Each structure stands twice: as structure tokens, then as C-alpha cells.
Amino acid sequence: MTKIRHLNLATMCPVGGRLVSGSPAEPAELVVHALLVETDEGLVLVDTGFGLDDVRDARARLGAPLLWAGRLRLRDEDTAIRQIERLGHRASDVRHIVVTHLDPDHAGGLADFPHAAVHVHRREQEAALHPSTLLERERYRPAQLAHGPTWRLHEEAGETWNGFASVRAVTDDVLLVPLFGHSRGHAAVAVRTGGTAPEWLLHAGDAYFFHGELDEPPTCPPGLALFQRVVAFDDAARRANQARLRQLRRDQGPRVRIVSAHSPHEYREITSSRTSP
Ligand SMILES: [Zn+2]
Incomplete structure (x- = not known):
């Protein structure tokens, strides 16, 4: 039986205004949506x-370009460790961490849970430890991994989940679903809810950023579309993955709920709904 809690670990107000938000009435805002x-x-x-170290020493840990472009609002109380402590747990209660990829807004909290096994696709860990392109050398922050995580590296081996290659990450209820493209080894994480509508929650990481990208036809503010293209390791694969996610939504309807890591719209919708998984 699983119980899923949704956490927003940071707010980013990137430069770009309505080119990012899609509406002059809404501020450019991105959340960092994680699951416990x-x-x-x-x-x-x-x-x-x-x-915590990113909050304490943001410039050294994250670099000036990310701080400037992302306009990060980093607060000690928003970090995963502090939110988990407020829920009455200790860091050592977190036995496993599954990361969609190792960009700084997804991997920065790893050092706060040194006892946890860190599950990631093998390709992504190789990219972060051995970056092969200029983009990869820029995007990963070695300091965030310097503590030496206890890696659990995964590669798909013929199992499928709703037509996607998949691999069991922690239990049969938590699966890694490779969606390479945004980064070299980017993956979504499927979590069985224990209910029926939805039966699964798919945390799609950075496979898409804007909630409208899974609509038919898809929509995305131009600034966010450009950003995704520029930072993609393989843009054709990234776009193909979005088409597959739209197909998944068509085929599965309410059985599978899909969320991205950064959509404030989706985060608000799922945390305001009393029936959310
Ligand atoms: Zn991200």
C-alpha cells in the first residue's frame, strides 16, 4: 500500500514574463514538484x-547563470529535508530516493539524505559523472554529488508499463520509466497509488514543463518551448516522448495521472483536490 504526498521544494520565477507563463495575467513561475x-x-x-547547502551557498553551488535566469527563491524551510522533518520524520527514515535526472533542481537535496539508496538510470549517472558535451558540463553540478551517493543504477530489461519500457526501482509500486531526451538518461517515475482513479501517478520530471503540452493540440508559451529545446540532450527524442505521453493520456484517461516537475498549474490542481492520489 502506498501513500503519496506532494511537495513543492522551491519556487522559480524565471526571466521571460508571459513568454514563460503563457498569460499576461500570470507571473512566470515554476515549482519544483517532488513526491514523498x-x-x-x-x-x-x-x-x-x-x-540545504544550495540554500546556504547558492552562488558557489549552483553558479551565477542559473541563479540569474531562474530567479530562484531558495529557502531553508522549503527543502525536502525540512519539509520531511515537519511531517515528523527523520532524514534516515528516507530509505530510497528515485531521481528523474540529475540537474541541479532535482539532485541538490541528495546530500541531505546520505543514508538513502539513490535510484537513477545508469545513463544519467554516467552523464553527470562523465559529461561529454558542453551542455552536460554546464548543467550538472559536481558539488551536489561530492558526498558520494549510494547509487542504485538501473537499466530497462524488457519489462513494460503501459507500452513504455520500464524497470522496477524500489518495489513493484515504484518504477523507473526511461524518457531520454531532456537529459541523457532522463526518466519518469511511475507510482502505484493503491486506488483506481488514478491507479498510477506518473511523475514525468522534465519531459514537459507546461500543462498544455499534453493537451490536443499541445500548447506551450514560446519562452518555455525555447528553453526546453535549448537544454535538451536529444530534442527529437524529447518531442517524441511528449507525443507518447499524450497517447498515454488518450489511452488510459483517468487511470494514469501525469504530472511534470515544474508546472504550478498541475501542482495546485493536485494539491487542492481532496481526491488526489
Ligand atoms: Zn528541472
Whole structure:
């Protein structure tokens, strides 16, 4: 049986105004949407946002370009460790962490949970530890991994989940679903809710940023569309993945609920709904 809690670990107000928000009435705002899942194997954290060291020394840890472009609002109380402590748990209660990828807004909190096993696709860990392109050398922050995480590296081996290749990450209820494109080894994380509508929650990480990208036809403010293209490791694969996610939504309807890591619209919708998984 799983219980899923939704956490917003940081707010980013990137430059770009309506080119990012899609509306002059709405500010350019991105959340960092993570999941805390209670499983039979203990607490599982899906993505870690920024960590305590990132808050303390943002310029050195994250670099000036990200701080400037992302206009990050980093607060100690928003970090995963502080939110989990407020829920009455200790850092050591988090036995497993599953990360969609290792960009700084997803991997920064790893050092706050040194006892957890860190599940990630093998390709992504290789990209972060051995970056091969200029983009990869820029995007990953070695300081966030310098503590030496206890890696659990995964590669898909023929299992499928709703037509997607998949691999069991922690239990049969928490799966890694590779969606390479945004980064070299980017993956979504599927969590079985224990209910029926939805039966699964799919945390799609940075496979898309704007809620309208899964609509038919898809929509995305031009600033966010450009950003996604520029930072993609493989843009054709990234776009193909979005088409597959739209197909998944068509085929599965309410059985599978899909959320991205950064949509404030989706985060508000899911946390304001009393029936949310
Ligand atoms: Zn991100």
C-alpha cells in the first residue's frame, strides 16, 4: 500500500514574463514538484529539489547563470529535508530516493539524505559523472554529488508499463520509466497509488514543463518551448516522448495521472483536490 504526498521544494520565477507563463495575467513561475511516498520499504522520495547547502551557498553551488535566469527563491524551510522533518520524520527514515535526472533542481537535496539508496538510470549517472558535451558540463553540478551517493543504477530489461519500457526501482509500486531526451538518461517515475482513479501517478520530471503540452493540440508559451529545446540532450527524442505521453493520456484517461516537475498549474490542481492520489 502506498501513500503519496506532494511537495513543492522551491519556487522559480524565471526571466521571460508571459513568454514563460503563457498569460499576461500570470507571473512566470515554476515549482519544483517532488513526491514523498510511504511504502512497505520505508519512505521513498521522488526528486530532491535544492538542498540545504544550495540554500546556504547558492552562488558557489549552483553558479551565477542559473541563479540569474531562474530567479530562484531558495529557502531553508522549503527543502525536502525540512519539509520531511515537519511531517515528523527523520532524514534516515528516507530509505530510497528515485531521481528523474540529475540537474541541479532535482539532485541538490541528495546530500541531505546520505543514508538513502539513490535510484537513477545508469545513463544519467554516467552523464553527470562523465559529461561529454558542453551542455552536460554546464548543467550538472559536481558539488551536489561530492558526498558520494549510494547509487542504485538501473537499466530497462524488457519489462513494460503501459507500452513504455520500464524497470522496477524500489518495489513493484515504484518504477523507473526511461524518457531520454531532456537529459541523457532522463526518466519518469511511475507510482502505484493503491486506488483506481488514478491507479498510477506518473511523475514525468522534465519531459514537459507546461500543462498544455499534453493537451490536443499541445500548447506551450514560446519562452518555455525555447528553453526546453535549448537544454535538451536529444530534442527529437524529447518531442517524441511528449507525443507518447499524450497517447498515454488518450489511452488510459483517468487511470494514469501525469504530472511534470515544474508546472504550478498541475501542482495546485493536485494539491487542492481532496481526491488526489
Ligand atoms: Zn528541472
